[in-house]
Amino acid sequence: MRTTVPIVVAFIAGLLSVVGFFFRTDTFLGSVRQEFLVWLTIVGGFTLLLGVVSIVRVNWTAVVRKKPGWQYKILTLVAVFAMALPSVLPSSKSPLLGRAEGSIYDWLFNYLQSPMMMTMFATLAFYIASAAYRAFRARSPEATLLLITAILIMLWRVPMGEAFLDLLPGHIAQLLNTYVMNGVNMAVQRGIIIGAALGAASMSLRIMLGIERTYLGKS
Amino acid sequence: MDIWQRIEKLDRRWIYLAVGVTVVLPFLFPSPLPISITPEARSLYDAVEALPDGSNVMLVYDYYPAAIAECEPIAIAALHHLFRKNCKVITLSNIPYGGPSMAERVTRLMGNKYGKVYGVDYVNLGYKYGYVAVLSGMGQSIESIFPTDNSGTPLAQLPLMDSVKNYSNIAFVFEIADNATADYWVSIVNAQYGVPMGCGGTAVMAPKFYAYVASGQFVGLLGGMRGAAEYEILVGKEADAVRGMQAQSLVHMLIIAMVVLGNIGFFFSRRRLKRGTA
Numbered sequence A: 001m002r003t004t005v006p007i008v009v010a011f012i013a014g015l016l017s018v019v020g021f022f023f024r025t026d027t028f029l030g031s032v033r034q035e036f037l038v039w040l041t042i043v044g045g046f047t048l049l050l051g052v053v054s055i056v057r058v059n060w061t062a063v064v065r066k067k068p069g070w071q072y073k074i075l076t077l078v079a080v081f082a083m084a085l086p087s088v089l090p091s092s093k094s095p096l097l098g099r100a101e102g103s104i105y106d107w108l109f110n111y112l113q114s115p116m117m118m119t120m121f122a123t124l125a126f127y128i129a130s131a132a133y134r135a136f137r138a139r140s141p142e143a144t145l146l147l148i149t150a151i152l153i154m155l156w157r158v159p160m161g162e163a164f165l166d167l168l169p170g171h172i173a174q175l176l177n178t179y180v181m182n183g184v185n186m187a188v189q190r191g192i193i194i195g196a197a198l199g200a201a202s203m204s205l206r207i208m209l210g211i212e213r214t215y216l217g218k219s
Numbered sequence B: 001m002d003i004w005q006r007i008e009k010l011d012r013r014w015i016y017l018a019v020g021v022t023v024v025l026p027f028l029f030p031s032p033l034p035i036s037i038t039p040e041a042r043s044l045y046d047a048v049e050a051l052p053d054g055s056n057v058m059l060v061y062d063y064y065p066a067a068i069a070e071c072e073p074i075a076i077a078a079l080h081h082l083f084r085k086n087c088k089v090i091t092l093s094n095i096p097y098g099g100p101s102m103a104e105r106v107t108r109l110m111g112n113k114y115g116k117v118y119g120v121d122y123v124n125l126g127y128k129y130g131y132v133a134v135l136s137g138m139g140q141s142i143e144s145i146f147p148t149d150n151s152g153t154p155l156a157q158l159p160l161m162d163s164v165k166n167y168s169n170i171a172f173v174f175e176i177a178d179n180a181t182a183d184y185w186v187s188i189v190n191a192q193y194g195v196p197m198g199c200g201g202t203a204v205m206a207p208k209f210y211a212y213v214a215s216g217q218f219v220g221l222l223g224g225m226r227g228a229a230e231y232e233i234l235v236g237k238e239a240d241a242v243r244g245m246q247a248q249s250l251v252h253m254l255i256i257a258m259v260v261l262g263n264i265g266f267f268f269s270r271r272r273l274k275r276g277t278a
Helices: A004-020 A028-064 A070-088 A104-135 A141-156 A159-167 A172-208 B003-008 B012-028 B039-049 B065-084 B099-113 B131-140 B181-193 B206-214 B224-235 B240-277
Strands: B056-062 B088-093 B122-127 B172-177 B197-201 B218-223
Touching (some): A004 A172, A028 A070, A104 B012, A104 B065, A141 A159, A141 A172, A159 B240, B003 B240, B039 B065, B039 B218, B039 B224, B056 B065, B065 B088, B065 B099, B065 B172, B065 B240, B088 B099, B131 B181, B197 B206, B197 B224
Parallel strands (some): B197 B218
């Protein structure tokens, strides 16, 4: 029962969504599909709530049991509530509530969260430089080809490099755009996109037919 | 340890220092270099320019705060272009992690500069979970997916939304993304509803998007800070991206120099090793 009902629900929901795609919204099947899409956004909202409950439970347990690094988990909990609570309370009560400009949420987002995320991302430049220096070696013909292509593209994408390429004969910058980015790169990307789409379609079919059951917590 | 082995085993802290210096220097001593316009950026600009004045345009903030350095200049340049043409701008985000806040902040800032009124000239729909459902659902009814805007005002109270019911009322979608949500805009909004689209993305995502430019599903493409700089030049509002390209130029050159140096060290070390063992 615990397996059959979810599989039946997944099959019916999937089938109606697929079939409804081919009907206008003023038809029964089309309107059912449109209704399903609205339901999906609502159910999805609850999954976000589930995420909050989960992060609170896991971190609270770690704090209570004084697991290694429990002090940091207090910070996590404080951050969750400091961001979430003022943002969900109505701004009609106070301009500090809600998500509008000047609210607590807005301030925390703009002056704490954003700079922290940007800083984390910016440190990548240092690691990439170090990793490129140590690992980007011409160990084989394939690696050499990749190395030369990467260097040329890196040159092409910045004004200083482009000015350097322009000194060389043969319109290298245009050739890179035409043959590397719009040629080899595009062909590979198309292959990946089509492959991923076929994979997603087959996975959806497996879920609808009950072959794929990992979403039920079963293999 | 000979010189080549020393080069190969250079302490990473020197590399970090060199990167830090090359990022900071151009901001202290700016020396602008000409930036050429790629065909992809030009065609995106031309497509927006060709829109009738006052058209409804969706500007999508599908990027995380981490990508602000690359994506925000694109958003600002796009808003310069759109507001200058008196386009009505509808913003939204499929990123729960700050997307609606960034849309709110940047669009309001630019709206104020151009004297635009919220609700009349631009609207921020905010975020709703499940981008496939959101993008599909808006094809029939935007209001069914977003009953209110980002701050909770019902769409029925916003004059702009009187004339915007679904994609048939949208003349153009300007997607700014640092992730794969752009794929869904292409496969759902462009492919199924035929809405013309252009995209600005982070440099790491741009190679993937070339496939959509070639297929005509994106009318044009802005790749990373370079793409943002190109659009700033095209709209005649050179700002952060153009300035940032100087730092990026130097860092690219530094990384290339390091890769070349590392390979020279590797080559000579390997040769010495072969001779020693031969």
